[in-house]
Amino acid sequence: MSSATEDYLIFNGKIIIVSEESPHFDEAIRFLENQSVVGFDTETRPSFKKGVSNKTTLIQFATLDTAILIRLINHQLPNALISIFENLSILKVGVGTSQDIQQLQKLKKFSAKGFIDIQTIAKNKGIEVLSLRKLCEFLFNKKLSKRQQLSNWESKELTEAQIRYAATDAYAALLIYQKLTYDLPSDNTQKK
Numbered sequence: 001m002s003s004a005t006e007d008y009l010i011f012n013g014k015i016i017i018v019s020e021e022s023p024h025f026d027e028a029i030r031f032l033e034n035q036s037v038v039g040f041d042t043e044t045r046p047s048f049k050k051g052v053s054n055k056t057t058l059i060q061f062a063t064l065d066t067a068i069l070i071r072l073i074n075h076q077l078p079n080a081l082i083s084i085f086e087n088l089s090i091l092k093v094g095v096g097t098s099q100d101i102q103q104l105q106k107l108k109k110f111s112a113k114g115f116i117d118i119q120t121i122a123k124n125k126g127i128e129v130l131s132l133r134k135l136c137e138f139l140f141n142k143k144l145s146k147r148q149q150l151s152n153w154e155s156k157e158l159t160e161a162q163i164r165y166a167a168t169d170a171y172a173a174l175l176i177y178q179k180l181t182y183d184l185p186s187d188n189t190q191k192k
Contacts, residue, residue, distance in 0.1 A: 007142065007143050008142060008143045008144070008145055009136050009140060009142040009143070009144050009168060009171075009172055009175075010164065010168055011062065011067055011164065011167040011168040011170075011171040011172075013062075013063075013064070013065040013066055013067060013167075013171070014065060014066045014067070015066075015067045015069065015163055015164075015167045016028055016031075016066065016067070016068050016069070017069045017071065017158070017163065018068070018069070018070055018071070019070065019071040019072070019073050020073060020076070020078040020080075021073060025070075025078075025080070026080070028068045028070070029080045029081075029083075029084065031066065031068065032061055032068060032084050032090065033083075033084065033087070033090070035061075035063060035090055036089065036090065036091065037090075037091040037093060037174065037177065037178075038061040038062060038063060038090065038091070038092055038093070038170070038174065039060075039061065039062035039063075039093055039094065039169075039170035039171050039172065039173035039174030039175075039177070040059075040060065040061055040092040040093060040094040040097065040100070040115070040170060040173060041059075041060045041094050041095075041100070041166070041169045041170045041173060042056045042058065042059050042060065042100045042103065042104065043056070043057060043058040043060070043153040043166060044056050044057060044058075044103065044153060045057055045152055045153045045154045054154075055072075055075040055103070055106060055107060056072060056075070056100075056103045056104055056106075056107065057071065057072055057075065057153045057154050058070065058071055058072065058153050058158075058166060059072065059081065059104075060166045060167065060169060060170035061092070061170055062167060062170035062171040062173070062174055063174065064171075064174065067166075067167035067170055067171060069158075069163065069166050069167065071158075072107070075107055076107065076108075077104060077107040077108040077110075082108065082110045085101075085104070085110050085112055085113070085115075086110055086111050086112070086113050087113065087114060088113040088114045089114065090114050091114050091115075091116055092114055092115045092116070093115075093116045093118055093173050093174060093176075093177040094115075094116075094117065094118065094170070094173040095117065095118055095119055095130070095131065095132040095135070095173060095176075096117065096119065097115045097116065097117045098115075098117060101115060116177065118135070118173060118176050118177050118180060121177070121180045121181065122135060122176075122180060125180060127180075132144060132169060132172055132173065132176070135172075135176050136172050136175075136176065139175075139176060139179050139180075140175070140179070144168065144169075144172055145165065145168075
């Protein structure tokens, strides 16, 4: 019998949290520049008022063993991040990347290159479930906790639960991309 935590996909690698003002920011950017594929996601403080949306406050990247969480100070997009976003040789894979790009471009315009939406790949493989959570369940038989999704991402300090959630979302995107790209044939007709 498995425990409840075994039923969930959880990132257990190294998590680095930085902002542009952090002493390890440049090191985190160099790490990303040396990757060919990273999981990607963003977080925004939720708005509970109709017609009101908040700006992106956290950007997540993940490899199989390291997650980089970048907090945006005053919703400013650092130039070093722009260079990652415009770098075609670094694939940034996630769910709904076009919406993330659209939100990020409200902070600062850039030419998005190397972004891959895994929903498109899933559709091309005949998979009908397209949310990150449902793709995790379908492909890995693992749940993806979404409890922190509506938490305050602008808090001065992120909670351990927020940190783990943010890292896991980017990590899940990478795992799904790898599974869809390398493990499933193009004519996959499994639908759920």
